[in-house]
Structure formats: structure tokens, C-alpha cells
Amino acid sequence: MMIQVNSLQDFREKSKSKQEFWLLIHKKNSPQSDCAKKNISEITKKEVQNADIFTVDVNDVRDIHPEYSVTSVPTLLKFEKSELKGVYKGCNDKNYYVSLFTNSFYTTSSGETETKQKSVVVYSTPSCSWCNRLKSYLRENNIKFRDIDVSKDQKAAEDMVKRSGQQGVPQSIIGGQVIVGFDKAKIDRLLGL
Numbered sequence: 001m002m003i004q005v006n007s008l009q010d011f012r013e014k015s016k017s018k019q020e021f022w023l024l025i026h027k028k029n030s031p032q033s034d035c036a037k038k039n040i041s042e043i044t045k046k047e048v049q050n051a052d053i054f055t056v057d058v059n060d061v062r063d064i065h066p067e068y069s070v071t072s073v074p075t076l077l078k079f080e081k082s083e084l085k086g087v088y089k090g091c092n093d094k095n096y097y098v099s100l101f102t103n104s105f106y107t108t109s110s111g112e113t114e115t116k117q118k119s120v121v122v123y124s125t126p127s128c129s130w131c132n133r134l135k136s137y138l139r140e141n142n143i144k145f146r147d148i149d150v151s152k153d154q155k156a157a158e159d160m161v162k163r164s165g166q167q168g169v170p171q172s173i174i175g176g177q178v179i180v181g182f183d184k185a186k187i188d189r190l191l192g193l
Contacts, residue, residue: 001044001049001051001052001053002024002040002041002044002053002054002055003053003054003055004054004055004056005023005054005056005061005064006056006060006061007061007063007064008061008063008064008067011023011054011056011064012082014054015052015054015079015082016082018079019080019081020052020078020079020080020081021051021052021053021054021079022051022052022053022054022076022077022078022079022101023053023054023055023064023068023076023077023079024036024037024040024053024054024055024056024074024075024076024077025056025058025064025065025070025073025074025075025076025077026055026056026057026058026073026074027057027058027073027074028057028059030073030074032073032074032090033073033074033091035074035091036074036076036090036091036092037055037074039091039092039093039094039097040053040076040097042094043094043097043098043101047094047098048097048098048101051101053101058073068084072089074089074090074091075087075088075089076088076089076100078100086152088100088152092126093126093127095126095127095132096126096127099124099126099132099149100126100149117143117144117191118174118175118190118191119173119175119176120138120143120144120145120146120173120174121145121146121148121173122134122135122138122145122146122148122170122172123148123150123157123160123169123170123171123172124147124148124150125149125150125151125169126151127151128169128170130169130170130182131169131170134170134172134182134187135147135170137182137184137187141191143191145172148160163178164180166180168181170182174187174190174191177190
């Protein structure tokens with residue numbers, strides 16, 4: 001859901017009870033900003049209906065972007081419990097935004113009693129089609145996983161290469177075992193699918 005805010009005070013009031021939320025700082029009639037707002041708006045109607053995304057136009061509101069040291073638009077800010085946790089600049093494709101909003105830490109719930117699942121970590125990039133296929137496969141099988149975007153986290157990228165000796169993505173760690181690529185047979189075996 002996209003929520004318009006009219007001032008820094010309005011933003012703080014509307015977001016104070018939220019655990020995780022986003023703020024899109026944009027400028028109307030700027031091609032990059034219009035692109036970002038359009039792509040985010042479209043995915044919130046289908047793929048990402050439960051994300052709280054606030055929007056503010058720098059033409060109308062002048063007190064928010066200086067507060068967060070934003071000097072270019074569009075800029076998307078990620079917050080957890082009112083603390084700034086991430087900054088994403090420019091217009092990106094819809095898959096990139098879906099990945100940001102849904103895969104920071106993907107969880108699922110079911111009415112059944114759940115057996116303890118092995119820890120699953122996925123190292124990926126938003127533009128990697130095999131990464132997206134792997135994450136979709138895990139979601140389809142109700143597997144909880146933590147997604148780490150190595151294009152945004154240099155330390156995680158270095159750790160990934162140290163662990164596997166490989167730079168390519170996707171890579172995953174399931175119960176401590178490293179898997180390079182989307183090796184469905186090995187994933188199924190390790191997760192008992």
C-alpha cells in the first residue's frame with residue numbers, strides 16, 4: 001500500500017506503529033522518479049500487497065529529504081522500527097522491488113504444526129534470473145529463507161566467495177552446506193522435499 005505524507009511530522013505520526021516500512025522520495029514529472037513510483041505502485045497492487053510504503057514529492061514537501069541526507073531522487077529508504085536500515089537510488093525494474101519488499105527475510109505461516117526447518121540463506125542479486133527462480137521455488141515449497149543481496153552488501157559478497165570459492169550467484173547455505181547455482185536435486189535432498 002502506498003501512503004502519501006505531507007511533512008516530516010506527518011511521516012513520523014503515520015509510521016510510528018509500523019515495524020518495517022519504506023519511504024519513496026520522488027519528484028513528480030521527473031522521468032526517473034515517475035518510473036520508480038509507477039513500478040512500485042504496480043507491484044503493490046499484486047505481488048507486494050502487505051508492504052507499507054510511504055511516498056513524498058520533494059516539490060511539495062521540503063523537510064523530509066534533508067532529514068535523511070537525500071540529495072537525489074528517486075530514493076527509496078527502508079526503515080525498521082523507525083531506524084533507517086537501507087537506501088536504494090534510481091528507478092529499478094519491478095522484479096528488483098519485489099525482491100526488496102518480499103525477500104529481506106521471507107517467512108511463511110501455516111495452520112499445521114511445523115517441524116524445525118534447516119537454516120536457509122540465499123545469496124543473490126535482483127537482476128539474476130536463476131536467483132529469482134530459486135527464491136520462487138523455496139516460496140512455493142513454504143521454505144523460510146534469508147535473502148542477502150550481494151550487489152548491495154560487499155562484506156556478504158566477500159564472505160560468500162570465501163565460503164564457496166565462487167563469485168557467481170545464486171548461492172545458498174542449507175543447514176551449513178553450500179550450494180552453488182540452482183541445484184534442485186541437492187536442495188530437495190537437504191530440505192527433505
